[in-house]
Structure formats: structure tokens, C-alpha cells
Amino acid sequence: MPSLALPSFILPEYRGRMGKLKGKTATKAADAATKRMKAPARRLPRSRYAKAEIEEIFRRLSVQRPVPKGELAHTNAFTLLVAVVLSAQATDAGVNKATRKLFAIADTPEAMLALGEETVREHIRTIGLYRNKAKNVIALSERLIADFGGVVPRTREDLVTLPGVGRKTANVVLSMAFGEATVAVDTHIFRLANRIGLAPGKTVDEVEANVMRVVPDHYLPHTHRWLILHGRYVCKARKPDCPACVIADLCKAKEKTTDVPAPLIELPEQTIG
Structure with a gap:
């Protein structure tokens, strides 16, 4: 019978799981795990443009x-952070309508925390998933005060530690509040x-x-x-x-209906809120 010894780089959880297998089953499981661990990272698809x-x-x-400009109304980094958290599965217009009165009375973590979850919930009840979002707003306000002195952190690593904040939300805040690329x-x-x-x-x-x-x-x-x-x-x-579309002549989408670009002129400034 072939040796069932597992490669040293197999993670402990895999080793424990495979230890319960016997014979050919264990050999196949070990081989599959080895291939997964050695699999190279997928190469990014190439752009169609020079x-x-x-x-x-x-x-x-x-x-x-x-x-x-982004289309979420906000007055500072904190209200932007809250607005982005609230915008998940909601429109920017819907978020702006709900936060107009909320941000007028709570534009800092301390003021938001003082309002309490129930009051925040009442302000945002027109937004999808408002109950869970109200919990996150209060929880992230608490965390900002406890861990960051009430200031929105300027790194992705710190931002994603906040309740309700994932990579996409962190990137929006970094881009819009702090001008990061x-x-x-x-x-x-x-x-x-x-x-x-x-x-x-x-x-x-x-x-x-x-x-x-x-x-x-x-x-x-x-x-x-x-x-x-x-x-x-x-x-x-x-x-x-x-x-x-101003790039219609350059566009390589199969759905496009014209090769004639729209006139290249500066558009009127956006109205937010």
C-alpha cells in the first residue's frame, strides 16, 4: 500500500480531516489538497485596450x-462613512433623504452614540435592512470612540475593523474623504x-x-x-x-449601437442631496 504521509505544508485542519480517511480515499484527498495548496494565483484577464x-x-x-463628486450627501469623513454603510442595497437618493435630518443632529460618533439605536433606526427606517444598519452605525460609532479617538481612520486595514465596513466601503471612504487612489x-x-x-x-x-x-x-x-x-x-x-457616450468610437462592447462619440464638453456641476 502506498504511503499516506501528508505533505508538511498541508494545513492542520486538512491533516485532521484526512487522518480519519483510509486507503485510496486518503491518498486522493491528500493529492487534492496538495494541488490546491500549490495552485498558482489566477492571472488577471487582459484589457481589450492599448x-x-x-x-x-x-x-x-x-x-x-x-x-x-460622489452622490452621497455628507459633511465630513464620519457622515460619509455612515452614508456608505447605509447605502448597501439602497439608492444614493434614498440614503440622502433618510440622512438629511439625521446628520443635522448627529455628525460625530459621540453625537450618533448619544442618539441611541432606536432613534437612529427611526431616521433610517425607509432604507432596506434598516434595523441591522442602525446596529452597525451605533457599533461603529462606539468603536471609533474607543479605538480611534472619535476620528475616522485613514487606512483600509483600520477601516475594515469597524462594524458594517468591508473593503468596498473602506475604499469609498479612502477615495472620497482622503483623496486616496x-x-x-x-x-x-x-x-x-x-x-x-x-x-x-x-x-x-x-x-x-x-x-x-x-x-x-x-x-x-x-x-x-x-x-x-x-x-x-x-x-x-x-x-x-x-x-x-463620449468614448463610443473607442468602446469595444458588443452591445454598442454607434461609433460616433457624443460632443466632448464639460457637464454641469452635480447637485447632491
């Missing part, structure tokens, strides 16, 4: 919106990046990594908002509005 084309895409988006991949960016082949990926992490890889550094600080706004208002989910 460097010069990507440069031109973002040059045009920058002309349209020189200083693009991060990309929070939401449904609009994920769709756009894959539809036109700019930064394709099977997961949000792959799309994020690909965007960060292919977009020129000097455009990265605003990339997050340019892509969201383009995906929300032009390259829409059901039917892209190609006649309104």
Missing part, C-alpha cells in the same frame, strides 16, 4: 467631469469594466486589481467616481445610452 486608448478614455472622462467596485463599475473590456474580471477583487493595473496613475484619484457616474448615467444596465 495604453494609448486607455489614456484617451480617461482624458475624455476628465474633460466631462474635471472634479467628479482607490477603486470601490460597485455594480456599475463591475458591469462597465466587463462590458467594454476595460478591466475584466470574474470577481470584484479581480476588477479592482485590473482597474488599478491598467489606469494611468495620474487618473486614479478620480477613477472610482468617473466609472460609477459613466455606468450609472450612460452605460446603463438594461440599455447603454451610446449616443450620449
Whole structure:
């Protein structure tokens, strides 16, 4: 009978599980675990655009919106953080309507904590999952006070330790509050990046990594908002509005309906709230 010794790099939980197996079953399990541990990281899919084309895409988006804004109303880093937490499975317009009165009376962790979970819940009850979100708002306020002196941290590693805050939320805060070159991949960016082949990926992490890889550094600080706004208002989910697209001639999406780009002019400043 072949030796059933397990490779030294097999994790303890795998070793414990396999120790209960016998014969060929154990051998196959050990081989499968070895392959998983040795499997190379998946290579990122290639962009369909040359460097010069990507440069031109973002040059045009920058002309349209020189200083693009996010569409969640906020007054400081804390209210932005809360707004982003509340925006999960909700529209920005719906969040803004709910937070208008809330932020008027609580724009710091201390003030939010003083309101209490029940009052926060009443203010945001029009937002989906409002009960759980109210708990998170109070819990993250407590954590900010206890661990960060009531100040929103400026690193992703610290932000994701807060209740209700994942990588995407952390990236939004880093980008919008602190001007960091991060990309929070939401449904609009994920769709756009894959539809036109700019930064394709099977997961949000792959799309994020690909965007960060292919977009020129000097455009990265605003990339997050340019892509969201383009995906929300032009390259829409059901039917892209190609006649309104300033990159229609460059676009390589199979769904596109025209090769004629829209006039390249600066758009009116966004109205938030």
C-alpha cells in the first residue's frame, strides 16, 4: 500500500480531516489538497485596450467631469462613512433623504452614540435592512470612540475593523474623504469594466486589481467616481445610452449601437442631496 504521509505544508485542519480517511480515499484527498495548496494565483484577464486608448478614455472622462463628486450627501469623513454603510442595497437618493435630518443632529460618533439605536433606526427606517444598519452605525460609532479617538481612520486595514465596513466601503471612504487612489467596485463599475473590456474580471477583487493595473496613475484619484457616474448615467444596465457616450468610437462592447462619440464638453456641476 502506498504511503499516506501528508505533505508538511498541508494545513492542520486538512491533516485532521484526512487522518480519519483510509486507503485510496486518503491518498486522493491528500493529492487534492496538495494541488490546491500549490495552485498558482489566477492571472488577471487582459484589457481589450492599448495604453494609448486607455489614456484617451480617461482624458475624455476628465474633460466631462474635471472634479467628479460622489452622490452621497455628507459633511465630513464620519457622515460619509455612515452614508456608505447605509447605502448597501439602497439608492444614493434614498440614503440622502433618510440622512438629511439625521446628520443635522448627529455628525460625530459621540453625537450618533448619544442618539441611541432606536432613534437612529427611526431616521433610517425607509432604507432596506434598516434595523441591522442602525446596529452597525451605533457599533461603529462606539468603536471609533474607543479605538480611534472619535476620528475616522485613514487606512483600509483600520477601516475594515469597524462594524458594517468591508473593503468596498473602506475604499469609498479612502477615495472620497482622503483623496486616496482607490477603486470601490460597485455594480456599475463591475458591469462597465466587463462590458467594454476595460478591466475584466470574474470577481470584484479581480476588477479592482485590473482597474488599478491598467489606469494611468495620474487618473486614479478620480477613477472610482468617473466609472460609477459613466455606468450609472450612460452605460446603463438594461440599455447603454451610446449616443450620449463620449468614448463610443473607442468602446469595444458588443452591445454598442454607434461609433460616433457624443460632443466632448464639460457637464454641469452635480447637485447632491
